[in-house]
Amino acid sequence: MKILTYILKRILQSIPLLILVSIISFFIIRLSPVDPLAELRLNPSVSQETLQKETQRLGLDKPIIVQYGKWAKSFVKGDLGITSNGEKVSDKLKERIPNTLLLTTIVIALTWIVGIPLGVAAALKWKTPFDRILTVLTSVGMAIPSFFFAVLLLIMAVKTGWFPIGGLTSSNFLEMSFGGQVWDITHHLILPVTVLFTISLAGLQRQMRANLLDVLDSDYVKFARAKGLSEFDVIYKHALRNAINPMITMLGFEFAGLLSGAALTEYVFQYPGLGRLILEAVMKSDINLVMASLMMGAIMLILGNLIADILLIITDPRIRVKA
């Protein structure tokens, strides 16, 4: 019950936050010198009249506060507006969200499934060759500039012909059987997942290792050991539970990052995710699309933080909810 009121409170708190974020963002976007019509203006065949018409159509001739009011009104009604090309923002997002979710959930799941145990193992085998090798390996993974890693993998794909060069589906995807389609997508996913996995694994593994090492040396673990609990109980019932604390906050961020996509990797691998869509929208200052993605990001962030806080309360007995 306490938890429920806590959640309710947090949700109520986030409303003014969202309003604030939307106002700041909207003004920052509109005050920046990014001209949404830049590309049109550089096209010699586009006439003055067309430019004026576009300015009016996109509402750029009105004061920012009026533009914001119009946007906010339709946002509250649940209408995300249309992009500068006349497509519905919600449709555009719907096209990409499943692809991005597919990639990010796989990557996050993989890194956590592999990274946490590896971190625990490294901490338990502290300063053994196993730990040292793992440390060096993860350091190497982290130190490779991700762009190059991606391009090298692509070159490898070209030379060997083992993997498709970017994209998510082959051009004859529609004609495939269901099993063929699943295999096709998996085949396309391997390279981007490898890159993102390598980048995020190192961080997670190291954090986990460091946290567990801290906890293993704390007084209560010593106390538990002194009580004569089995090593298994000490580690898995007491130490791990405490060591996971900062990881949970990070899990919250991971959740927030579910929809933000990895623009760079998507770009290199031509992955049809949200990251590329938003990157393009940002470059062209396509305001409805950018605002939609920002609000989505903010909501995901708030949700992620909320989930993390609740998990913290559940897993860590020392944190109490203050009503």
Next chain:
Amino acid sequence: MKKAGYVILVLIFIAILAKACIIADTPTPITQEKSQNTATEQIIYPQNQKNITIADVDYLQSQAEIGIYGGSLVASTIGEGPKTFNPFNTKDNISAMMSEVMYDGLLTTHPVTGQPIPKLAKSFSVNGNDYIIHLRHGIKWSDGKPITADDVVFTWQNIIFDGFGNTSTRDSIIIDGKLPTVKKIDDYTVEFKTPQPFAPFIRMLSTSIAPKHIFEPAVKKGKEYFETFLSTNIDPKILVTSGAFKLKEYVPAQRVVFERNPNYYMINKNNQKLPYLDKLVYLIVGDINNEVLKFEGGELDTIGLQGANVARFKELEKHSNFKVYNLGPDTGTMFVSFNLNNRKDKNGKYYVDLKKQRWFQDKNFRQAVDYAIDRKNMVLNIANGLAAPLYTAESLNSIYLNKNLKPYDRNIEKSKDLLKKSGYWWDKKGHLMDKFGNHVEFNLFTNAGNTEREAIGVMVKQDLEDLGMKINFKPIEFNSLVNKLVNTSDWDIVIMGLTGSPLEPNGGKNVWMSNGTLHMFNQRPAGYTKDDRYPWEKELDYLYTQGALATTFEARKKFYDEYQKIVYEEKPFVYIYSPLRITAIRTKFKNVFPTSLGGVTYNIEEIYEAKEPSKGE
């Protein structure tokens, strides 16, 4: 024991290092690699396409070799894919390209001569300002409905003249505030009349024709609805087309797939319906890197090449299944522009500092800059030798190019003489000073993140610093740069590029006419009325107006020759180079006749895929 191991290891390491350092100087005789196909194959173009009537249907007959049906061609577009499938809403190249595949215009351009030739129209005649178009009898839209004069009149009257979608076509044919008229004479004849003779109009007739039965309901719903009509997330079945292909599938950010239009009006010499290809696929790729990898990996069948990639594929060509075509200079130009703005902004402040105005508005100064630019090395270093130095406003493949304007080399002495003529002098440290004792120092802008332009910037900076100027090179973000150029006008000189048209100089009127939207070297705000044109700007205005009104090619050429000469002398733009257009396509595709104007796949209807992979050809 352990130590000994280390010592040995270190010794081995040193030995390897020493081995690597001792390189013997053994001169290898330079073997001139002679490639087998020394004689560049002459492309033999097929005869012009003919009209032929079979069972009351006026077909267009291809004169190219008869091919095999089936197969598909995979091409690519760089960027995020089409924004709309409505040919009248297109505001970007990719959407326009997709529309061209699906919707034919009345006329098209001859790929070799550049003359307008009939396409959807059977024939046409021009008489001063009167254009009579004869349509083909019995040809059909992809849904089986006939293509008639009603569609043409509807397209021109109700969509274009009434200002639906992107109105650039309409705006460019308004003469003295009056639009041309369009009239249906009978079901297969249409008459266009321009208020006065207006040569560029003929090119406008290549605009896509819309199926009336599909577009009429949308037009009735008003302009706002029309903007969203046929956006990219529609069901492909709704698209009714007249071109060789119709849309099969659009996968956002991945590809656009077209399939054969069974009702297409073109036939081969055996009177069988074209196109040969079952499918035409455009992969949407984000950047050149990926495009190149995809081509090498075999996922793409054709690709446009630039810079170092050309050498790579030229080398691979010998033992691969593609051929590289060099189509000569492209329409793209790269130039340095000066800000010649002499007006004040709203707050009464000059857009350009007064002392800088005196420099930039001095013709000698601009010419001095021009002579200091080292085009030769820019072409070699930055374009990998794959560009042509440029001196004229019209691109090198333009049919209106003024060939009397001669190229020249870098000449620092001449630059210095020109500067001296205008009273510039050098102080003891070699700094260039103007008459009033100001050190010549200004900002050079370009868009950040573009390796080519940044490298040009570095060289331009060095070149001008050889004259004793001080240049602050500032690459900035692209959109902000455009904003500076056309809105805020707070820049000094800039490195930019524009794409022109090789066929119609009038397409550049927004750049050269003093009230144009892209008259960037002296950008006037919209609706500016005061006449503060430089004398040569007035002349350009006159030449551009007259050039559009003259009707014969020779008469027009005179005006456009003159405009190029003025730009050549006044140097508002200092042109640097035009890249070469180089394209590769797999050899399994036959009936490929690349041209400088049309590229490689302009005759996509005639191209077919040979069944057996032709190796070692």
Next chain:
Amino acid sequence: MIREIFRQLMKDKFAKIALIVLGIIYFALFFADFIAPYTKDFSDRTMAYVPPSKIFVIDENGKFSKPYTYNYTRSFDNENLRIVYNLDRSQKHYVKFFAKGQPYKFLGIIPASRHLVTTDSDGRLFLLGTDINGRDVFSRLLFGGRISMTIGFLALFVLFPIGLLYGGIAGYFGGIVDTLMMRFAEAIMSIPSFYLLIILASILPAGMTSVQRFILIVVILAMIGWAGFARVVRGMVLSIKNQEFVQAAKSIGASRLRIIVKHILPQTASFVIVAMTLSVPSYILSESGLSFLGLGIQQPDASWGNMLKEAQEYTNIIYRPWLLTPGFLIFIAVLAFNLIGDTIRDVLDPKSKVR
């Protein structure tokens, strides 16, 4: 304390190697003017993209000789549409050590012209080839490294203190303070930094050098970037503050700030050190991303980030591998930082010695 850390580091094999490597890199960067054969802006435009100079010690007669090199000549092969580089064997250029070359100002003050290695004035010694503008990659690596290897830390010094203190206070006080502070942090995290940076780029005075600009931008980035870090710290503090030793400190009557700084925050050291070593590479690399917005280190100035950008073209990776050297150096440096970070973590952990 520092000496103790150092002693511990030297005891560890990996950390020792890492320290030596970093030492060499920083030493080279400090004496860049002297070590580099050319100055940062020197360019020979007839020699763009030439491969590394070949240095010969055995001459054409098979005899040992003083090391010498040949210049490259460049020509365009019309048939294969490519640029060909040939050795110009007409003249030998001997490699000279500690000889006079291009004049420079050592550390920007002392005028000098001796270089560690150079060749005669019409010879060209490009140890790692040249870039698109015909500039010596080796020399630019040294000058660019000065920026790349220092600026990553700048961000750390801004970001971490703010994040630690903010997270510490929010976590310790809890309740309404925590709520307000965390909502504020969320707001900061939601601001679209792209547009903010573009605005900054447009309002920064034009007279600033790109290095000054970049320092400013990094500081600003750090000022937005602390929020995420602060949240993690706050989560840890929430948990730590209920432990006995904190209660004990409270009962003694220590001030709240003292409790936070002296007792609670040191407990987060492990996390902080790992987070720090994780963020150094991202700041080195983010610089190349920023140059897209006109905010990074811009041409003609050099940095590893912007040199690497040039190498990102696929054909450059294959044909001009020497352009990849900045990437290699980033890799080495980041690796070294990570190994050292790990060891410091183990050393600092007050209890680790007990084991």
